[in-house]
Amino acid sequence: MRRIRSTLATLGTLGAAGVLALAVPCSAFAANGFLVIDGVRHDSPKGCFEIPHLSVVFNVSDVPALVHNVPGCAGGFVQIIPPGLAAQVPGTHSVFLG
Numbered sequence: 001m002r003r004i005r006s007t008l009a010t011l012g013t014l015g016a017a018g019v020l021a022l023a024v025p026c027s028a029f030a031a032n033g034f035l036v037i038d039g040v041r042h043d044s045p046k047g048c049f050e051i052p053h054l055s056v057v058f059n060v061s062d063v064p065a066l067v068h069n070v071p072g073c074a075g076g077f078v079q080i081i082p083p084g085l086a087a088q089v090p091g092t093h094s095v096f097l098g
Contacts, residue, residue, distance in 0.1 A: 056086055
């Protein structure tokens with residue numbers, strides 16, 4: 001019983017390490033594709049984009065866009081725009097891709 005628990009713990013640790021190894025390098029690169037905010041195209045988007053007024057945001061990238069209800073992508077996000085979809089975003093918000 002002790003050997004099974006030890007093996008499961010080792011497999012869990014290796015699995016978690018594998019997920020981290022794959023996730024961390026991806027976050028350092030810009031998204032593939034582009035983001036359109038009110039008709040303005042942003043190629044290979046990465047980071048925070050301010051939404052000063054009511055805007056349509058079209059996410060044509062390979063990662064979800066996270067909409068924050070405050071400028072500067074501070075705090076938690078209030079909406080997710082999945083790849084390939086558009087959403088109307090209220091003013092004084094911000095969108096993060098990365």
